[in-house]
Amino acid sequence: MTDIPTYKHNDTQTLENYWMPFTANRQFKANPRMLAEAEGMYYKDTSGRAILDGTAGLWCCNAGHGRKEISEAVSRQINKMDYAPSFQMGHPLAFELAERLANISPQGLNKVFFTNSGSESVDSALKIAINYHRANGEATRTRFIGRELGYHGVGFGGISVGGIGGNRKTFSQQLLPGVDHLPHTLDMQNNAFTRGMPKTGAEKADVLEQLVALHGAENIAAVIVEPMSGSAGVILPPEGYLKRLRAITKKHGILLIFDEVITGFGRVGDAFASQRWDVTPDMITTAKALNNGAIPMGAVLIDDDIYDACMQGPEGIELFHGYTYSGHPVAAAAAIASLNIYENEKLFERSKELEGYFEDAIHSLKGLPNIIDIRNIGLVGGIQFSPSEKGVGKRGFGIFETCFDKGTLVRATADIIAISPPLIVSKQEIDQIVNTLSDAIRAVG
Numbered sequence: 001m002t003d004i005p006t007y008k009h010n011d012t013q014t015l016e017n018y019w020m021p022f023t024a025n026r027q028f029k030a031n032p033r034m035l036a037e038a039e040g041m042y043y044k045d046t047s048g049r050a051i052l053d054g055t056a057g058l059w060c061c062n063a064g065h066g067r068k069e070i071s072e073a074v075s076r077q078i079n080k081m082d083y084a085p086s087f088q089m090g091h092p093l094a095f096e097l098a099e100r101l102a103n104i105s106p107q108g109l110n111k112v113f114f115t116n117s118g119s120e121s122v123d124s125a126l127k128i129a130i131n132y133h134r135a136n137g138e139a140t141r142t143r144f145i146g147r148e149l150g151y152h153g154v155g156f157g158g159i160s161v162g163g164i165g166g167n168r169k170t171f172s173q174q175l176l177p178g179v180d181h182l183p184h185t186l187d188m189q190n191n192a193f194t195r196g197m198p199k200t201g202a203e204k205a206d207v208l209e210q211l212v213a214l215h216g217a218e219n220i221a222a223v224i225v226e227p228m229s230g231s232a233g234v235i236l237p238p239e240g241y242l243k244r245l246r247a248i249t250k251k252h253g254i255l256l257i258f259d260e261v262i263t264g265f266g267r268v269g270d271a272f273a274s275q276r277w278d279v280t281p282d283m284i285t286t287a288k289a290l291n292n293g294a295i296p297m298g299a300v301l302i303d304d305d306i307y308d309a310c311m312q313g314p315e316g317i318e319l320f321h322g323y324t325y326s327g328h329p330v331a332a333a334a335a336i337a338s339l340n341i342y343e344n345e346k347l348f349e350r351s352k353e354l355e356g357y358f359e360d361a362i363h364s365l366k367g368l369p370n371i372i373d374i375r376n377i378g379l380v381g382g383i384q385f386s387p388s389e390k391g392v393g394k395r396g397f398g399i400f401e402t403c404f405d406k407g408t409l410v411r412a413t414a415d416i417i418a419i420s421p422p423l424i425v426s427k428q429e430i431d432q433i434v435n436t437l438s439d440a441i442r443a444v445g
């Protein structure tokens, strides 16, 4: 067996060559935070210091780290067959995984298209929507409607339907034409410190009627929203909002896509947020916890009617789209092992069971300096701070850094701290995350 290289803190390794994603590279390289190992609820940094994972990596590792069932499945599969092409060829694991996903997905979403990331899932879903309408004889339906503050990855399709200014502005001339946005649902004036779903704001979905009047239903392919916005800072849908979006899209023959890259696989209490809130979209985009973050993989779950419509017409390739690594056998093995863990350990249910405890814990922070809102659902929480006079995002980043120094990983987006621990988290570990946060908030001020 070859040796696994071990990395030492502050050794001679250069940091110069790696251009890190979504990272302040110069700041990081001056003061690196290097993770080297992971087991259960903990990372270890390169100096061997334990760091409690309050974010499931990057919303990925819902079953915790170092799961032997996954690493053994990966090892078995890579030794048996490392790779198989997926264009005009197949292998059993991809079909098995598709069946497993269909079994846990909302009713009717029985078809699965494999990708390698959330961004690719989003772009695939947008293309499938256009392909579907064209197959259905409605080729003018090509427009998309996203939502302000939405995050749908970083492909040109994803940033076009996305609604986070910072991700779009640099590329503004190259965004997809024919995209409009619904208003976001964050309303701190009326809903600050709401536990669970806000009671008011469902009428924001009705703006869709105005956009339909403006662009014409016959020109609109799909509406895409995250049922709960994760990356923009844990923004929950008001009660009834998603149902209204569903009713309006249905009325006008517009597809509804839920981007569940974060909310999928138990984060908000059921396999998918769609089930938790009893609203079935036409497609669901997934990635991240699909295989517990072990190997890049994503999937789009698709309604049978869409697939069936695309299967009409002369025999031949029905969708000119796909990836070299679609349904990769090793990633699929990791996903099946992950689904087994989620099922055997009832982790989706656990997320719901712990919701009340988690909710009380994070809302106990109310009253600490500069907190202007706390939001939560399932095992996800967002704590919003007023920006410091040093600039937007400085306070959030300071709290993130201080928590890391104190041995807990949380996530900062601007001045919002998000917490989304692995679903195996214990009550004591929830307390530990919240206590560290409390200390960090006081220290940063």
Ligand code: PLP
Residues within 6 Å of the ligand: 116, 117, 118, 119, 120, 122, 151, 152, 153, 154, 226, 230, 231, 259, 260, 261, 262, 287, 288
């Ligand atoms: N969609 C949503 C809702 C996400 O939260 C993310 C990533 O955080 C993506 C898409 C993009 O996923 P990826 O980074 O795997 O491309």
